[in-house]
Structures are given as C-alpha cells and as structure tokens.
Amino acid sequence: xxxxxxxxxxxxxxxxxxxxxxxxxxxxxxHQIYGLIxxxxxxxxxxxxxxxxxxxxxxxxxxxxxxxxxxxxxEKINHHGIARTFQNIRLFNNMTVVRNVMVGLAHQPEYxxxxxxxxxxxxRHRKTEYAMRERAKEILKxxxxxxxxxxxxxxxxxxxxRKLEIARxxxxxxxxxxxxxxxxxxxxxxxxxxxxxxxxxxxxxxxTVLLIEHDMKFVSxxxxxxxxxxxxxxxxxxxxxxxxxxxxxxKAYIGG
Amino acid sequence: MKIIEIIISGLNIGVIYAMIALGYTxxxxxxxxxxxxxGDIIMVGGYAICVFCAMSGSRTFFFVSIVxxxxxxxxxxxxxxxVAYRPLRGATPIAVLITAIGISYLLQSLAxxxxxxxxxxxxxxxxxxxxxxxxGIKWSTIxxxxxxxxxxxxxxxxxxxxxxxxxxxxxxxxxxxxQLMGIxxxxxxxxxxxxxxxxxxxxxxxxxxxxxxxxNTFGAMPGIKAFTAAVIGGIGSIPGAMIGSxxxxxxxxxxxxxxxxxxxxxxIEFSILIIIxxxxxxxxxxxxxxxxx
Numbered sequence: 399x400x401x402x403x404x405x406x407x408x409x410x411x412x413x414x415x416x417x418x419x420x421x422x423x424x425x426x427x428x429h430q431i432y433g434l435i436x437x438x439x440x441x442x443x444x445x446x447x448x449x450x451x452x453x454x455x456x457x458x459x460x461x462x463x464x465x466x467x468x469x470x471x472x473e474k475i476n477h478h479g480i481a482r483t484f485q486n487i488r489l490f491n492n493m494t495v496v497r498n499v500m501v502g503l504a505h506q507p508e509y510x511x512x513x514x515x516x517x518x519x520x521x522r523h524r525k526t527e528y529a530m531r532e533r534a535k536e537i538l539k540x541x542x543x544x545x546x547x548x549x550x551x552x553x554x555x556x557x558x559x560r561k562l563e564i565a566r567x568x569x570x571x572x573x574x575x576x577x578x579x580x581x582x583x584x585x586x587x588x589x590x591x592x593x594x595x596x597x598x599x600x601x602x603x604x605x606t607v608l609l610i611e612h613d614m615k616f617v618s619x620x621x622x623x624x625x626x627x628x629x630x631x632x633x634x635x636x637x638x639x640x641x642x643x644x645x646x647x648x649k650a651y652i653g654g
Numbered sequence: 655m656k657i658i659e660i661i662i663s664g665l666n667i668g669v670i671y672a673m674i675a676l677g678y679t680x681x682x683x684x685x686x687x688x689x690x691x692x693g694d695i696i697m698v699g700g701y702a703i704c705v706f707c708a709m710s711g712s713r714t715f716f717f718v719s720i721v722x723x724x725x726x727x728x729x730x731x732x733x734x735x736x737v738a739y740r741p742l743r744g745a746t747p748i749a750v751l752i753t754a755i756g757i758s759y760l761l762q763s764l765a766x767x768x769x770x771x772x773x774x775x776x777x778x779x780x781x782x783x784x785x786x787x788x789x790g791i792k793w794s795t796i797x798x799x800x801x802x803x804x805x806x807x808x809x810x811x812x813x814x815x816x817x818x819x820x821x822x823x824x825x826x827x828x829x830x831x832x833q834l835m836g837i838x839x840x841x842x843x844x845x846x847x848x849x850x851x852x853x854x855x856x857x858x859x860x861x862x863x864x865x866x867x868x869x870n871t872f873g874a875m876p877g878i879k880a881f882t883a884a885v886i887g888g889i890g891s892i893p894g895a896m897i898g899s900x901x902x903x904x905x906x907x908x909x910x911x912x913x914x915x916x917x918x919x920x921x922i923e924f925s926i927l928i929i930i931x932x933x934x935x936x937x938x939x940x941x942x943x944x945x946x947x
Contacts, residue, residue: 452830473839476834482834488828490828490832492827501832501835501837504817504821504837516818517816517818519816526817566835569835
C-alpha cells in the first residue's frame with residue numbers, strides 16, 4: 399500500500415506533435431481535497447481524461463493506492479476506484495434521478511446479479527434491485543435530491559444536476575473522485591453550499607477529492623494542496639496558500 | 655368484413671416489420687451504427703429453418719428448427735459485431751456503414767454459394783385456418799401476432815425494468831459517461847446485437863409462414879422496409895419502431911387491396927417515409943437531439 403491515493407509519474411500525452419500535457423507528477427494523500435488549477439487550455443481536463451482512461455498516456459504512468467492503472471479500459475478504471483464528473487454535465491438525461499444513481503451502483507459486488515436472473519427477473523434480481531434502489535435513495539437524501547427522485551434528470555435545475563452528477567459518481571464507490579469545475583455556473587450561495595457538500599462527502603464517503611476549478615475563493619477555501627498547470631506543464635505545486643502567493647502563478651493568471 | 659381482413663393482414667405484416675425494426679432501432683440507439691446487414695440475418699434464419707425442415711417433415715422437427723434458427727442467428731449477430739464492428743469503434747460512421755453493406759453482400763454471396771441462386775421451397779407445415787363467422791384467419795397469422803406481441807411486451811419490460819436494460823439506456827444516452835460509471839459497453843453492445851439477431855430469426859420464420867419460398871436476397875426487402883418503419887417511428891426509439899412498423903404494415907395491406915395501386919405499394923410506402931420526414935424529421939417518436947455547445 400502506498401501512502402498516496404493517486405500518484406502520477408511524469409504523466410504526459412501528445413496529440414500528433416503537440417505535447418498537450420507533459421511531466422505531471424501528482425501525489426495526493428488519502429482524504430485530501432486537491433486542486434488542479436490553471437488558465438484555459440492548460441491541460442486540466444486532459445489530465446482527468448488520462449486518469450479515467452479516456453486517453454492513453456503517451457509518457458509516464460499513474461497509480462491508485464500503489465496499483466498502476468495505465469492501459470486499463472474506462473470501466474475497469476472505474477471499478478478500481480476512480481469516478482468523475484464532467485465540465486459540461488453528462489447525466490443520463492431521460493432517466494429518472496434515482497435510476498441515474500442506480501446505474502452507478504450496479505457494479506458494486508453487493509448488488510451483483512447474474513445475467514440469467516436479470517433476464518428472467520428471478521428473486522435474486524428483485525432483491526438486489528430493491529437494495530440498490532434503497533441505497534440510491536439514501537445517497538439522494540444526502541444531496542437533498544430525495545424529493546426529486548422520480549423526476550427526469552434533464553428537468554432538474556442546473557445546480558441540482560451538478561449535485562446529481564456527483565451523487566452518481568459517488569455511487570460507484572470510488573476511492574478518488576475527480577470533479578471537473580463543480581462550481582461552474584453557480585451563484586455564491588450555491589458555491590458555499592457546494593464547499594460544505596464536498597467536505598461532507600470526503601468524510602462520509604471516505605473519498606479523496608481531486609478537483610478542477612477557476613473560482614479562486616472556492617479553491618483557496620477548500621483545497622489542502624494545489625497544482626498549477628500552464629501550457630501543459632506544472633508551474634507550481636504545494637500548499638494552497640503558498641502556491642497562490644507564488645509570483646509565477648499570479649503572472650500566469652493575470653498575464654503580466 | 656373486408657376491413658377486418660385488411661386490418662388483420664396489415665397487423666400481420668406490421669408485426670413482422672416490427673421484429674426486424676426493433677433490431678435496427680436498438681442497435682442504432684445503443685451502438686450508434688446502422689446495421690445494414692440486419693436484413694441478411696433474416697435470410698440466414700430462413701435458410702436455417704429451410705435446412706432443418708428439409709431433414710424431416712414432422713411438426714416437432716419444425717419447432718426444433720425454430721430454436722436452431724434463433725441460436726444460429728444470435729451467434730451470427732454476435733460474431734458479426736465482434737469481427738466487423740468492434741474493431742471500428744471510434745472510426746468514422748461512414749467506415750462502419752460501408753462495412754455493414756459489405757457484410758450484407760458477404761452473407762448474401764455466401765448463401766448463394768452454399769444454396770445456389772434458385773428459389774427454394776421451405777417445407778413449413780401448413781397450419782390451416784380458423785373460421786370466425788365468414789372470416790377465415792390463418793393459424794400462422796394468429797401465431798405470428800401472438801408471438802410478436804409477447805416478444806414486444808417482454809422486450810419493453812426487459813429494457814425498462816432490468817439492470818441490463820437500464821445499462822442499455824445509459825449507453826444510448828451517453829456512451830462515454832456510462833463507461834466512466836463502470837458499465838462495460840462492449841458487453842451491452844454484444845447483448846444488443848444478440849437480441850436483435852434473435853428477433854430477426856423470428857421474423858424470418860414468420861415470413862416463411864406467409865410464403866414458404868426463400869432466395870439469398872430473401873432478407874433485403876423486408877430489411878429495407880423495416881428500416882423505413884424504424885425511421886418513420888423515430889430511429890433509436892423502441893415504441894417508435896413498433897408504431898412505425900404497424901403504420902407501414904397497415905399502409906401496405908391497404909395498398910394491396912386497392913387493385914390499381916397495388917403494384918406501386920413500395921413507391922407509396924417510401925413516399926410516405928419522405929413526407930413524414932419532411933414534416934417531422936426525427937420520426938414520429940424520435941427525440942430532438944440537442945447539440946452540445
């Protein structure tokens with residue numbers, strides 16, 4: 399067991415000749431809330447895509463709790479314990495709220511159900527489905543979405559869709575959850591509430607959080623450590639308050 | 655009485671189209687590809703029944719041949735997906751479309767090599783008629799209707815209430831997000847092809863019950879018609895495929911009874927497709943696809 403939940407080792411990717419991300423070394427400890435910031439186009443979402451298997455890294459590797467996950471398919475990586483949300487919300491729009499969460503739950507060993515029982519609706523299927531639905535409802539209660547459980551996902555207001563996306567990701571029981579701009583488009587009240595929610599899920603779901611965000615107040619109030627990316631490389635790394643004082647970082651952001 | 659006859663015959667054709675259209679629409683909805691080889695799976699199912707029936711004339715053997723045809727088609731569907739479509743996942747849709755057409759011709763040519771190009775008679779048992787008043791309904795029609803309704807209802811329930819069905823809907827909504835939520839997309843697509851092909855085998859059987867002759871292009875026209883029905887209903891939608899098929903079946907049966915226009919029934923059906931698409935480009939039950947910005 400490594401002391402780090404996520405560790406990347408010179409992680410990088412090239413698209414054709416373009417080095418989109420290179421030499422990224424992250425080391426995230428258990429229970430941390432870790433921020434990944436940087437100007438637009440710095441490669442933040444690309445790193446999320448590398449960590450979830452959407453892209454294959456060209457260089458380097460990464461490991462979750464000491465186990466290398468490079469080259470695994472997206473669903474395998476998810477089964478190992480990395481879940482994510484998306485910059486532009488990607489819910490299953492025409493499903494109900496509770497079913498969105500159930501999709502995330504379906505791969506937990508305790509709800510496993512063989513193909514035959516599932517096709518023939520044998521008691522085992524009914525039992526696991528029931529347990530799964532109950533668990534989904536519990537998760538929805540945490541996110542204050544219980545009353546909307548039978549609503550169609552795309553009819554939820556924006557802030558609730560963001561929450562549901564986090565709930566769905568947590569349903570896959572990750573060790574590490576990647577949040578891509580969770581506060582985007584939220585008003586100050588919603589943002590403050592989201593900060594509490596993220597701290598709460600870290601404690602109650604026992605997850606480590608890696609998040610991308612542009613809202614500096616959000617980042618400085620929430621993250622233990624930061625990595626700043628600029629043009630695909632690491633500009634600064636370390637404790638949040640120190641990093642945000644770094645003149646290089648200020649220059650990259652303000653463009654001096 | 656005439657009207658009832660027209661409706662029954664329309665429903666008969668309609669449910670057969672529905673069996674095929676469901677395969678098109680599910681594969682399109684979930685794998686986002688137009689499987690133009692789907693019609694030829696019907697032909698393979700037909701030949702399977704033909705071969706097994708020829709081995710023995712008995713009725714029990716006829717049922718064995720149905721099971722065999724379903725199994726053969728299911729396996730064929732899975733193999734085609736595995737060999738021809740899976741390597742192209744992520745390729746441009748045109749490449750996949752051309753491959754599908756290639757598979758279609760491959761299956762037709764193989765059938766021609768094995769069974770020759772002459773029409774064959776399939777010794778399906780004659781099940782006779784039942785008389786309701788002055789109205790004679792063939793048993794084969796009743797069986798077709800009953801079996802199709804059972805299949806369609808169970809398929810709808812399966813997709814709506816089972817775990818695999820839920821995963822299918824998730825994949826059809828957002829393949830990337832489903833994968834990142836732990837769904838094995840390859841397995842879901844394989845199951846979809848398996849179901850679609852099994853339904854195609856049943857469609858082949860129902861066709862043979864209507865007219866027991868088969869050639870290597872047996873599946874081509876029903877395939878195109880069912881595809882039309884799926885588009886009319888809104889491709890990607892399961893109830894849409896059923897409704898589109900019934901609409902098309904009824905139109906076909908009405909055209910058949912009006913002697914002067916009967917020869918033009920295909921032209922009429924495809925014209926209706928064009929008109930429906932002009933008025934409602936997504937088909938009757940199709941959803942408007944919102945572009946991501």
